[in-house]
Amino acid sequence: MKTFWQDPKNLFSRLVSPAFVILTVGLGSSCSPSFPGTLFENVVIVDGSGDPSYSGSVRVVQDRIESVGDLSPREGDLVIDGNGWVLAPGFIDTHSHHDRGLLASMRPAIAAVSQGITTVVVGQDGGSRYPVETLFKEVESGPPAINVASYTGHGTLRRRVMGEDLMRPATLEEVGQMAALLRADMEAGSLGLSTGLEYADSFHSSTEEVLALARVAEEYGGRYISHIRSEDRHFWSALSEIIEVGEKVGIPVQVGHMKLAMTSLWGRTRELIDTLEAARDRGVEITADVYPYTYWQSTMTVLVPDGNFTREEVGFALREVATPDGIIFGRFSPEPSYEGSTLEEIADERGEDPVTTYLSLLEMVHGTDAPKDAAESIVARSMTEEDVSAMYQWPHTNVSSDGALAGAHPRGYGAFTRVLREQVRERRDLSLEQAVHRMTGLSAKHMGFTDRGVIREGAIADLVLFDPEKVSDRADFESPQLTSIGVHGVWVGGIRVWNPETQIEAAYPGRVIRRGHQVGWRANVSAIDEVFADYDVLDAPGCALGIVEEGDLSYGKGYGAANLEHGIAVAPNTVFRTASVGKQFTAAAIAILAREGTVSLDDPVRKWIPELPRYPVEPTIRQVVHHTSGIRDYLTLMSLRGLREDDYYTPAEVRAAIARQRELNFTPGSDYLYSNSGYFLLGEIIIEATGMTLREYAHDRIFRPLEMNSSHFHDDHTHIVVNRATGYAPTDDGYRVSVTTLDMVGDGGVFTSVEDLALWVDALNKDRVEPGLNAVLESTVPLSDGTDNSYSFGQGIGEYRGVRMVSHGGSFVGYRAQITRFPSEDVSIIVLCNRADASPGSMASQVADVVLAESLEPRIGEDGEARPSGSGSTSRSLVVEEPESFVGSYYSPELDVEYQLLIVDGALRLRAGPGIDTEVHQVGEDLLSSGRLELRFRNATEERDGFYVNAGRVRNLFFERVRN
DSSP states (O other): OOOTTTOHHHHHHHHHSHHHHHHHTOOOSSOOTTSOOEEEEEEEEOOSSSSOOEEEEEEEETTEEEEEESOOOOTTOEEEEOTTOEEEEOEEESSOOTTTTTTTTTTTOHHHHTTTEEEEEESOTTOOOSSHHHHHHHHHHSOOSSEEEEOEEHHHHHHHHHTTOOSSOOOHHHHHHHHHHHHHHHHHTOOEEEEETTSHHHHTOOHHHHHHHHHHHHHTTOEEEEEOSOSSTTHHHHHHHHHHHHHHHOOOEEETTOOOOSGGGTTOHHHHHHHHHHHHHTTOOEEEEEOSOSEEEEOGGGGSTTOOOOHHHHHHIIIIIOOGGGEEEEEETTOGGGTTOBHHHHHHHHTSOHHHHHHHHHHHHHSTTSOTTOOEEEEEEOOOHHHHHHHHHSTTEEEOOOOOTTOSSTHHHHHHHHHIIIIIIISOOSOHHHHHHHHTHHHHHHHTOSSSSSOSTTSBOOEEEEOTTTOBOOOOSSSTTOOOBSEEEEEETTEEEEOTTSOOOSOOOOOBOOTTOOOGGGGGHHHHHHHTGGGOOTTSBOEEEEEEETTEEEEEEEESEEETTTTEEOOTTOBEEOGGGGHHHHHHHHHHHHHHTSSOTTSBHHHHSTTSOOOSSOOBHHHHHTTOSOOOOHHHHHHHTTOOTTOOOOHHHHHHHHHTOOSOSSSTTSOOOOOHHHHHHHHHHHHHHHSSOHHHHHIIIIITTTTOTTOEEOOOTTSOOTTBOOOEEEETTEEEEOOOOOOOOSSSOEEEOHHHHHHHHHHHHTTOSSTTHHHHHTOOOOOTTSOOOOBOSSSEEEEETTEEEEEEEEEETTEEEEEEEEGGGTEEEEEEESBTTOOHHHHHHHHHHHHTTTTSOOOSSTTSSOOOSSOOOOOOOBOOSSGGGTOEEEEETTTTEEEEEEEETTEEEEEETTTEEEEOEEEETTEEEETTEEEEESSTTSOOOEEEEEOSSOOOEEEEEEEO
């Protein structure tokens, strides 16, 4: 079998043959093995997710990736030997002008494909084709080599409605007309709204105008991208404006070609990133794209965007924004000989100072007597390499070109390969995986694309093959249209569109990418939102939802209020107390210590907590992890002492209370009973073994390595938590605050967000917490009689409708939480709520029903609901016979509390402390009951000298009668 590298003509003939073309236009996500495919072997796969690269093979059938791994050729496969080079997803240019000429003489899109670009997003800087459907139809009828998506330009809408009367804000009526035009584009598949607020046609628009149009885009699930109102003089206020759009509208916003374009701004990247991060902390989904050059390309007018071209203003611009020796004329139709010269050189030639020359040239093109077809463009330097590099290191920055197919700026031909050369190989500011992620998976996420930007089964086969040691741009300002080197092949939808060794003709597989063209569950997002419909109001607390697929938070959304007093909405970055969901972090910490040999899972707990009694059979750390230790639950013990939910007690008091228990609930290993005490003690063991608090240890070994920057064990209730959701409980007329002052951790106490937990579940699914650890965390141990115990390390192992499930819930004060993972599907569902009446476990199941609809087995039962096994209690209350015989005071040394049974208004009542005052009923000869609390008396036929309490997670707790 010949490979491509042995016979390139064979590949070309197959690519352009009618039979092959028919094969490659299919849209199905699953491909039949009977179809011939293309097998890329001997490649290093950088899959676009940011995860480490790996060696393997990729099979493409029709237009999609069928399989990834260690693959062998099938009969009929075209085999491409990758020569050990990198195979990555095709690069996505999120800020592009490559559409100029794309549908005419430049359909091969050489400028784009030669640097690995397979998708361009156009309609940038406020300018777009209108209606966008016209562009889309032209792409579909005469497709280019690359895919095309488009925003709708704000400036275009203004010109449509306002004509040339643009030097003013739009009226309300005009905004309404623009909104109607934008709606038509959104329905046709526009990605959203783009603005170029620094340009003359939009500079005089008001923020209110932009907000109104952004709201239209948001209604359709669209996005907002902006060339902000100033990249120099008024940069900080312009940045505040785009943040305001994101905050008030709730729409994803992106700073287009972000830059610090004035000398007094240079070196202030840290301040910029801090501002963006502060906005994200408030729930604003703000991102950025950056091109890797210190030069920009635009027109002369952009240096003074308000149009006030006085000598003073132009002089300021030539000092602060772009100096005369850094301004190069790419085009100047009144005097073409100026093209390629700097402003300084032209001024010297004319014998003038640069300000005079600038104003004269401006008049020649834009003055009242200028020809109507006069045109100009300039390339100007106003950034530093250090700032550009620092911006790329922000994890929410993706790579863009801002380039064109035939422009005077080299970015049109070399932006992406320049990043691979400069940022990866030379500066080493980004790893190869980070750089590719910023060109592919991250770009797709920022644009809302779900089936591009990643190498995985079912994804569109947009691919680039390059040599990481040699890939480089060649285009510069003297020769801006030189193709890159080191890019050995580019495929769009499985069809090759670039081969540096031979010209490929008739390869035009490019498609339109419309917003809203979703497949699978994404086409039914409304069904997911419907699960939370009752919570999606700002006058009630709510929930945050995260759906994590293939390592990405593919759907994150907030419903309801995080804080009712201030009307703050829930967002994916809102921080919640997660109650018992935190147990899995404690279990992971103890498992890490055990793997290192600091502790043994088979150590008796008393080895580390010596004040515990010597029980006949000593519970071990392993039994604690699996809830088979028999140690009584401290929350139940404290409740039995009469302490209420909002009472305060310390970790030392909890430890002492556990140590007072002379008995266990059962012989260790013989039964399963959930115990918060056990996990609290695991946290105490970590203190004893390491000298570090659980908070410190988890931060160093789990949260910081995984970049879970909003997560911690909350062992100090006075600690301020940024973005914290307040917990609430329902009342007859609304809600009350429901939080705790308790500082116990281990059994819970983790504060975190959906965004952080997305990182956690991905690390578990990919075994990246520590190699091999996940097998331990999902292991189970049967009871001593051989009965299965499905509780692992802080996680329950089971099935949901036939699919293996790893899950855990949490419930404490006004917070409810649920993490449900389906490892075989690489899907996880996270629900965090700040209301005590929420049922996140049920919600997660309903979301799973939508997301995994094709994988789940049918529900059991004719009514579509799984039927519970067993039945409810059949015990019934009896009239208390001889209630006087029960009256008395009873004392438990293990609780250090006294219970009183007394008759009040003819009824027998139990009282203890401020928290217990309840009527009890007789349910057996020697058995009293009140809810889940049972009192089983000793010596029922004689004088009742004491009773045993059973209360859920506490069994056989003895109270001795001390007086009648």
